[in-house]
Amino acid sequence: MCALLKRGAFDWTDVIMYTIGVWDGHDSGAVLLKDGEIAYAANEERFTKRKLEINFPSNAISAAIRNAGIKPTDIERAAFTTTEFSKTIERVFPIIKENYYQFRRRKMLKPGPFDIKHNHWLKYAMTSIGPLPGCVAVSRASIAKNLMKSGIGNIKIDTVEHHTAHAATAAFTSGFDRALVITLDGVGDGLCGSVSTFENKKLERRLSINARDSLGMFFEQVTNIVGMRELEDEGKVMAMACYSYPFQQEENKLHGFYDVTGTRIRARYGWHKQYRMLENIAWSMPREQFSYMAQQILESCLVKFISNCIDRYGIRNIALAGGVFANVKANMLIRRMDNVDKWYVFPHMGDGGIALGSALYSEYLHTGKCSYKFSAYTGESYTQDHTEQIVKSDRSLSYSLETPMEQAAHAAELISKGNYLMWFQGRMEYGPRALGDRSIIAPADSESVKEKLNLYVKKREWYQPFAPSVLESEVKNIVEYDGKGYDRYMTMAYMVKKDLRDKLKSVIHIDGSARPQMVGAENPTYMELLKKVRKETGLGIVLNTSFNLHGFPIVMTPEDAIATMKATKTRYMFMNNLFITNKAGV
Ligand SMILES: [Fe+2]
Numbered sequence: 001m002c003a004l005l006k007r008g009a010f011d012w013t014d015v016i017m018y019t020i021g022v023w024d025g026h027d028s029g030a031v032l033l034k035d036g037e038i039a040y041a042a043n044e045e046r047f048t049k050r051k052l053e054i055n056f057p058s059n060a061i062s063a064a065i066r067n068a069g070i071k072p073t074d075i076e077r078a079a080f081t082t083t084e085f086s087k088t089i090e091r092v093f094p095i096i097k098e099n100y101y102q103f104r105r106r107k108m109l110k111p112g113p114f115d116i117k118h119n120h121w122l123k124y125a126m127t128s129i130g131p132l133p134g135c136v137a138v139s140r141a142s143i144a145k146n147l148m149k150s151g152i153g154n155i156k157i158d159t160v161e162h163h164t165a166h167a168a169t170a171a172f173t174s175g176f177d178r179a180l181v182i183t184l185d186g187v188g189d190g191l192c193g194s195v196s197t198f199e200n201k202k203l204e205r206r207l208s209i210n211a212r213d214s215l216g217m218f219f220e221q222v223t224n225i226v227g228m229r230e231l232e233d234e235g236k237v238m239a240m241a242c243y244s245y246p247f248q249q250e251e252n253k254l255h256g257f258y259d260v261t262g263t264r265i266r267a268r269y270g271w272h273k274q275y276r277m278l279e280n281i282a283w284s285m286p287r288e289q290f291s292y293m294a295q296q297i298l299e300s301c302l303v304k305f306i307s308n309c310i311d312r313y314g315i316r317n318i319a320l321a322g323g324v325f326a327n328v329k330a331n332m333l334i335r336r337m338d339n340v341d342k343w344y345v346f347p348h349m350g351d352g353g354i355a356l357g358s359a360l361y362s363e364y365l366h367t368g369k370c371s372y373k374f375s376a377y378t379g380e381s382y383t384q385d386h387t388e389q390i391v392k393s394d395r396s397l398s399y400s401l402e403t404p405m406e407q408a409a410h411a412a413e414l415i416s417k418g419n420y421l422m423w424f425q426g427r428m429e430y431g432p433r434a435l436g437d438r439s440i441i442a443p444a445d446s447e448s449v450k451e452k453l454n455l456y457v458k459k460r461e462w463y464q465p466f467a468p469s470v471l472e473s474e475v476k477n478i479v480e481y482d483g484k485g486y487d488r489y490m491t492m493a494y495m496v497k498k499d500l501r502d503k504l505k506s507v508i509h510i511d512g513s514a515r516p517q518m519v520g521a522e523n524p525t526y527m528e529l530l531k532k533v534r535k536e537t538g539l540g541i542v543l544n545t546s547f548n549l550h551g552f553p554i555v556m557t558p559e560d561a562i563a564t565m566k567a568t569k570t571r572y573m574f575m576n577n578l579f580i581t582n583k584a585g586v
Contacts, residue, residue, distance in 0.1 A: 016034060016035050016074075017033075017034075017035055017036070017076055017077075018032060018033065018034055018068070018070065018074055018075045018076055018077075019032070019033040019075070019076065019077045019078070019079065019359050019362055019363060020032055020033075020061060020064065020075050020077075020078045020079075020147075020152065020359070021033070021078075021079050021080070021355040021356055021357070021358040021359025021360070021362070022056075022057060022061070022078060022079070022080045022143060022147070022355055022358065023057070023080065023081060023082075023351065023352070023354045023355035023358065024054075024055070024056045024057065024080070024091070024143070024146070025054060025082060025087060025090075025097070025351055026052060026054055026231060026350075026351045026352075027043055027045065027052045027053065027054075027350060027351050027352030028043065028044040028045075028053050028054060028055060028056065028057045028060075028352075028355075029041070029042060029043035029044055029057050029060050029352055029355040030042065030044075030057040030060035030061045030063075030064050030355055031064070031355045031356045031358075031359045032064035032065070032067075032068055032075075032359075033359050033360075033363055034068060036363055036367060036369045037372070038356070038372060038374070038375075038378060039064075039067070039068055039378075040063070040064040040067045040068065040378055040379070041064075041355070041356055041378040041379065041430040042060045042063060042064070042378070042379040042380065042428065042430060043057070043060065043352050043430070043553075044056075044057040044058075044059055044060050045553040046060075046379070046380075046428065046553050046554065046555075046556040047059035047060060047063070047556065049552060049553060049560075050101075050553075051105070051232070051551060051552060051553050052105075052231070052232060052352075052553075054097050054098070054100075054101045055094070055098075056146045057355070058146070058149065058150055061147075061150045061152070062150060063380060065150075065151075067380075071151075072150055072151030072152045072153075073151065073152070073153070075152050075155060076155060076156070077155055077156045077157075077158065077362060077366070078143070078147055078152065078155055078156070078157045078158070079157070079158040079159075079160055079358035079359050079361065079362035080139070080140075080143045080157065080158075080159065080160070080355075080358055081159070081160045081161065081162055081164075081165040081188075081354050081355075081357065081358040082139075082161075082162045082165075082188055082189055082354075083131045083135045083136045083139040083140075083159060083189065084127070084129065084130050084131050084135065084162070084187075084188065084189045084190055085126065085129040085130065085131065085132050085135060086126035086127045086129065087135075087139065088131075088132075088135040088138050088139045088142075089126070091138065091139055091142035091143075092138065092142065099117050099118060100118075100123065102118075103117075103118040103119075104229060104230055104231060104232075105229055105232070106229060120224070120275060121272065124271040124272055124275075127186075127187050127211070128187065128190070128211050128212065128271065129190065130189055130190020130191070130211070131189055131190065136159055139159070140157055140159060143157060144157060158358070158361075158362040158365065160357065160358040160361045160362065161189050162188030162189035162191065162354065163183045163185075163188060163189065163191050163193065163194040163208070163322070164194075164203075164205070164357070164361055165354040165357030165358045165361060166183040166185065166188075166194075166321040166322045166346075166349075166353070166354060166357055167181045167183050167194060167196050167203060167205075167321065167357070168203065168357040168358075168360045168361040168364065169321050169346040169348070169349075169353050169354070169356055169357040169360065170182075170183070170319035170320055170321035170344065170345075170346040170349075171196070171198040171203050171319050171370065172203075172360045172364065172369075172370050172371060172372050173344075173346060173360075173372050173373075173374035174198075174317075174319040174344040174346075175344070175371075175373075176198065176317045176319060176342065176344065177199070178198065178199040178315060178317060179197075179198045179199075179315060179317040179318060179319040179344070180195065180196075180197060180198075180309060180310060180313055180315040180316075180317065180318050180319070181194075181195070181196040181197070181198050181203065181318075181319045181320075181321075182194070182195050182196075182306060182309060182318060182319075182320050182322075183196075183320070183321050183322040184209075184215060184216060184302075184320075184322045184323075184324035184325065185214075185216045185322035185323040185324055185350070185351070186214055186216035186217045186220050186231070186323060187211040187214055187216070187217060188351070190210070190211050191208050191209060191210065191211055192209050192210070192211050192213060192214030192215070192216055192217065193208070193209035193214075193215075193265070193322065193324075194207065194208050194209065195207045195263065195309050195313070197313055197315060198319065198370075199315070201368065201370050202370075203364070203370065206313065207263060209265055212267060212270060212271070213258075213265045213266055213267045214267070214271075215258065215265065215298055215301055215302070215324055216322070216323055216324045217271060217274075218257065218258070218267070218274065218294070218297070218298070219234055219237070219294060219298055219324070219327075220234065221271075221274060221275050221278055222237060222278060222282075222290070222291070222294040223236075223237050225275075225278050225279055225282045225290070226240075226282065226287045226290060226291060227287070231323075234323075234326065234327070235326060235327075235464075236461060236463075236464060237291045237294065237295070238291075238295055238327055238328070238329055238330075239461075239463050239464050239465060239509065240287060240288050240291045240461075240463050241288065241291040241292040241294070241295040241296075241329075242292075242463075242509055242510050242511045243288040243463055243510065244286075244288040244289045244291065244292035245289075246292070247289075247292065247293065247296065249296065249300065252293045252296055252297065253281045253285075253293060254278075254281065254293045254294060254296075254297045255297070256268060257269070257274065257277075257297060258297060258301050260301050260304040260305045260308070262308055262312070263305065263308050263309050263312050265301060265305055281293075295327075295329065295330075298324075298327065298330055299329070299330045299333050302324070302330050302333070302334060303330075303333050303334060303337060306318065306334055306337070306340075307337055307339055310337075310339045310340065311339065316339055316340060316341040316342075317340075317341050317342040317343075317344075318334070318340055318342075318343050318344070319343075319344045319345075319346070320334075320343070320344065320345045320346070320349070321345070321346040321349045321353065321357075322349060322350070323349060323350040323351065325345050325346075325349045325491070326349055326350060326432070326491075328490075328491065328492055328493040328515045329493050329513070331343075331345060331491065331492050331493065332492060332493040332494065332495075332513065335482070335484055335485075335492060336482075340484065341484065342484055342485050343484055343485050343492075344485060345487075345489075345491035345492065346374075346491075347374070347376055347430075347431045347433070347488075347489035347490075347491055348430055348431035348432065349491065350432070352431070352432065353431065356430075360372065375522060376429045376430050376431055376433075376435050376488070376489060377426060377427040377428075377429060377430075377435075377437055377522075377523070378427060378428075378429075378430045379427050379428030379429065379430055379556070380427065380428045380556055380557070381426055381427040381428070382557065382558055382576060383576070384576050384577045384578070386558065387558045387575055387576045387577075387578055388578060390558050390559060390562065391558075391562070391575075391578060391580055394562065396566070396582065396583055396584060397562070397580055397581065397582055397583065398580070398581045398583065399578045399579060399580045399581070400578070400579050401577055401578060401579075402574075402577060402578070402579050403577065404425075404524075404525040404528070404577070405525075405528060407525065407529075407574045407577070407579065408525055408526075408528035408529040408531075408532050409532050410574070410579060411423065411441070411529050411532075411574055412529055412530075412532030412533045412535070412536055413532075413536065414572060415441065415442065415443050415533055415536075415542055416443070416533060416536035416537050418443055418446055418448075418449060419442075419443075419449075419571070419572060420440060420441065420442035420443075420449050420452070420453060420457070420543075420570070421440070421441060421442075421570070421571075421572040421573060421574065422439075422440055422547055422561065422564070422565055422570055422572065422573035422574070422575075423436065423437075423438075423439045423440070423441050423526075423529075423547070423573075423574050424437070424438060424547065424555070424558065424561045424573065424574070424575040424576065425437050425525055425526070425574070425575070425576060426523075426525075426576075428554075428556055429554070431489065433467075433489060433490045433517070433546065434544060434545065434546035434547055434554055435469075435488070435489065435490070435517055435523070435544075436469060436517070436519065436523050436526035436544065437523070437526075438546065438547040438554050438555055438556075438561075439469075439544045439545065439546065439547055440453065440457065440458075440544075440545050440546070440547050440570075441469070441529075441542045441543060441544050441545075442466075442506065442542065442543040442545075443506065443537075443542065443543065444468055444503075444504045444505075444506055444507045444539070444541045444542055444543050445503050445504060445505060445506060445537070446505075446506055447505050447506055449506060449543070450466060450505070450506035450543065453466070453543075453545065456568065456569075457568045457570065458545060458548075458550055459549075459550035460550065463510075465507070465508065465509040465510075465514075465515075466506060466507050466543045466544075466545050467490050467507060467514065467515040467516065467517065467543075467544060467545070468504070468507035468514055468515075468516050468517070468541050468542065468543060468544060469516070469517045469519050469526070469530065469541070469542050469544040470516045470517065470518055470519065470530070470540065470541045471518075471519055471527065471530045471531065471534060471540030471541070472486065472488075472518045472519055472520035472527075473520075473540075474534070474539070474540045474541070475516065475518050477497075478496060478497060478500060478504075478516075478539065478541060479494035479495065479496050479497065479514060479516060480494055480495045480496075480497065481494065486518050486520075487516065487517070487518055488517060488518050488519070488520070488522065489517065490515045490516065490517045491515075492515065493509075493513040493514065493515050494513065494514060494515075494516060495512055495513055496508050496512055496513065496514050498512070500539075503539065504539075504541065506543050507541070507543050516541075517544060529542075530542065547561065547564065548564065549564055549567055549568070558575060558576070561573065561575060562580075565580070565582050565585075566582060566584070569582070569584060569585050569586050570582060570585050571585025571586065572585070
C-alpha cells in the first residue's frame with residue numbers, strides 16, 4: 001500500500017491519501033492534496049526562474065513531496081489535464097513547445113517569413129485541433145514516464161478535460177453551494193469555454209464553446225499585434241486602453257468581429273483571417289485606440305453572454321475561471337450586472353491554476369468532495385535560522401531581529417515616511433499576485449515613489465497601474481463596494497471613491513479604478529502592518545507590487561530576495577523576523 005500511516009494512529013485502515021495534480025504546459029505547476037486538503041501548490045517558474053515555465057514541473061513535485069515529509073512512493077494517485085493534439089505532440093517532442101516559448105517571449109531574433117518553426121500560423125493550425133484518438137494514451141504515458149523520473153511510479157492516473165479543470169477550481173473553492181460556473185480562455189482541448197451548473201454537490205457541464213469562437217484568442221492576437229507578448233501582456237493592453245478617447249460601439253472598427261446570441265458566442269472569422277484583419281485595422285491607429293476597441297468588444301461580449309447564461313439557467317451566483325477572467329475591468333462590469341448576486345473569480349484563473357483543478361476534480365470523482373477553503377499561501381517557506389545564516393555571511397547587509405508585531409510597526413513607520421520596502425514572510429503565494437508574503441510595498445499616496453518603482457525597480461511601462469492592499473474592514477470607506485463578494489486576491493477592479501483619489505495617486509488607474517487585495521485574518525502580520533499604516537496616515541492602505549525583477553517570476557527563496565534587493569539597490573527588507581538594511585541601498 002502506497003499510503004502513509006498517520007503517526008501515532010493504531011487503526012491500520014486510518015491512512016493518509018496523497019494525490020498529486022500536474023500541469024505541464026504554459027505556467028506549469030504541481031499541487032499536493034493530503035487527505036483531500038490542499039497541502040502544497042506552486043508553479044515551476046519559481047524554481048527555474050523562467051517566467052511562465054512550460055516544462056514538466058519536476059521541481060514543484062519534488063518540493064511538494066519534501067514539504068509534506070513523505071516519500072514519492074507514498075503518493076497514490078495523480079491527475080493531469082489536456083490531451084489535445086498539439087499538447088500531445090509537445091509531450092512527445094518537447095522542443096516544439098520550447099521553440100514556441102522562445103518565440104512567444106521574444107527571446108530570439110525576429111523570425112523571417114519562411115521560418116515555419118516560429119510563426120503563428122503553425123500555432124493556430126495545431127492548437128485548433130482537439131483531442132484525437134490515441135492522444136489520451138500517449139499523453140498519459142508521457143506523464144507517467146515523467147512522474148517516474150520523480151520517483152512516483154505504479155500509481156493511478158486520472159485525465160481531466162481542460163475546461164473541467166478550470167471549472168473545478170472555480171466551483172470547488174468558491175464557497176458557493178449553488179453557482180453558475182463559467183470558464184473562458186484562449187483554447188484547451190479544442191474548446192475556448194464552458195458553462196456548468198454547480199448544485200446539490202454536482203458539477204455538470206451545460207454547454208461548451210468551440211475554439212474557433214475564442215474571445216481569449218482574440219485578445220491574445222490583439223496583444224501580439226500591439227507589440228506585446230501574447231499569453232503574458234494582456235493586462236497591459238487592458239491598462240493602455242484607458243488612455244484612449246472613448247468610442248461608441250458603432251464607431252468601433254472591431255464591431256462585428258463577434259456576435260453573442262442567447263448563450264452562443266460566434267466569431268465572424270477563423271483565427272488566421274481574424275489575425276490578418278486585426279493587423280490591417282491596427283495599422284492605421286494608435287495602440288491605445290486599438291486596445292480600447294478590443295477591450296470594448298471583450299467587455300460587451302462577456303456581459304451579454306454571462307447575463308444570457310444567468311437568465312437561461314436561473315442561477316445568479318457566478319464562479320469564473322480561465323485566462324479571460326484575468327481582465328479585472330471586464331470583471332468589474334460583470335460584477336455590476338443586475339442579475340449577478342455574488343461573484344467569485346478563482347485567483348489563479350489562467351492555465352497556471354489547472355494543476356489544482358485536475359487534482360480537485362480527481363478527488364471529486366473518487367470521493368465526491370467538492371468544497372475547499374482556498375488559501376493562496378501554499379508554497380515554500382524558510383526558517384529564521386536559514387535566513388539569518390545567509391544574511392550573516394553577507395557584509396553588504398546589516399540586520400536586526402524583530403518580532404512580527406515589531407516588524408509591522410517598523411514597516412508602517414518607514415512607509416509613512418515615504419519609503420518603499422521589500423516584505424518577505426511565510427509561505428509563497430500560489431498564483432500571479434503577490435499578496436503580502438513576497439511583496440514590495442510602498443505608500444499609496446506618493447507619485448514620486450510610484451515613479452521610482454516603475455523606472456528603477458520594476459522597470460514597467462508607465463501606463464501600468466500599481467494595485468493596493470487594503471484593510472478588509474476599511475474597504476467600504478475606500479472603494480465603491482457593493483457587497484457582492486470580498487476579493488482577497490486582486491481579481492476585480494473597483495472604482496475608488498472620488499474624494500480619496502488625490503490621496504491614493506500611486507494605486508489607482510487613470511480612470512479612477514483600483515484592483516485591491518482585501519486583507520484580513522488570513523495574513524495577520526500583514527493585517528497588523530496595514531493597521532499601523534492607518535494609525536500613521538489615516539488610511540489602512542499601501543501599494544503592493546510583486547517582489548521580482550522585470551521579466552522574472554516572483555522571488556521564492558531568501559537568496560532570490562537578497563539578489564533582487566541588491567540588483568534594485570533597495571535599502572530595506574523585512575524577512576522572516578529579520579529587518580535587513582542594504583548598505584548600498586538608496
Ligand atoms: Fe486554459
